[in-house]
Amino acid sequence: MLQHSEAALHVKTLCLAILSMGDASGYEIKKLLEGPFSHIHEASFGAIYPALARLQEEGLVTCEARSQEKRPDKKVYGLTQSGRFELIKELEIVPGADRIRSDFLVLMLYAHLLPPAHIEKVIEHRLQIYGALLSDLTRGDGPPVPTGEESCGEFVRGYGKAILTAALQYIEDNRHLVEGAAFLAGSSRKSAEIDDKEERPAGVAAE
């Protein structure tokens, strides 16, 4: 009973926000969240579709089914008056601190438990990802960054750029701190078969 009587997904607000910029289908929302919005918030299909369905039940969005030829049917959602009102109500809440789960930083904190070669590879990988993300943001590529207002979008994009730039710079300048770390830890431990189980629990695919 915090906000609604019914279960309230966070993704619901996100969907409202995105729809405030124009009609979209669930699939399109997901694609936006992978592209220009990736550094802000993420969501999976399994979160988005139910969220949209519930928003429709609540009368916050309308849904128009468009049957396309040579392509599966589409459900295009649009914001209603009360949807817009609800969005503004949500945005008025003073946001708390960002939620961060950085598996990378946890690893760095315990870098001395692993062989330096492995740490080097992880760092190289990270530099690559961040570099790619940064150049995506720098040249305004992808979908033409759909923002409600020019300058707000510019602010958010710039923020991402600033953080990424700082992170890249810092990692390059200080990687020796973790790469040089001891690895004296497991005295009797054999670390022969480290063949990199690649796993990505987080969104942003490293393309």
Added chain:
Amino acid sequence: MLQHSEAALHVKTLCLAILSMGDASGYEIKKLLEGPFSHIHEASFGAIYPALARLQEEGLVTCEARSQEKRPDKKVYGLTQSGRFELIKELEIVPGADRIRSDFLVLMLYAHLLPPAHIEKVIEHRLQIYGALLSDLTRGDGPPVPTGEESCGEFVRGYGKAILTAALQYIEDNRHLVEGAAFLAGSSRKSAEIDDKEERPAGVAAE
């Protein structure tokens, strides 16, 4: 069946990591996660206590109950051999991208939907929080930053400092982009009764 046969909390790995630096109770782990680790990962009591219990069941940690005088009993946990091994196994996984949920940035993206005065207040609030966090990191206060290896801890602390500094700088230099935003949106909408419903869904309390 991704990693273990039993249910696997993420917090479990975190606990293993922290215990690798020395024995601790659940309460102490929580306190560490509020202090010097706050920008890396967060966890609540409700996540930590069950995690420790399950780690014990799995034989990854030992538990020694210490009855204290003038204070409630304590359960001090310590890493076992297989616990240390399990930790290393988890750390070997190449970390995916950081998970970020920034309610702040979502708000900024749609700043034009709200009155500039409100946006100004949110930004002021944010500058204050980040400033406090930064000075906490800069002067090495709080518990003497418990790290496995000196330089790894230094790297992670420095990372936090670098990001916070960049964020503060950027927000100060570019706040006009969102504060000056239109607010032409809701033509017929009354925005009289905005009296700031303060809410903090995220960890880090703004003290």
Added chain:
DNA sequence: GCAATCATGTAAAACGTTACATGATTCG
């Protein structure tokens, strides 16, 4: 032919927060 993209959705399970329950001590 196989993979990828487009497109939607459901169900189960994992993960985590919040609130509650308990209780002593210390500090203002």
Added chain:
DNA sequence: CGAATCATGTAACGTTTTACATGATTGC
């Protein structure tokens, strides 16, 4: 005397991911 700190834990609930199910089309 009330609030905060120390200390552990459970249960309910909310949120989100993962995996599955389905199916046409396009490019290699």
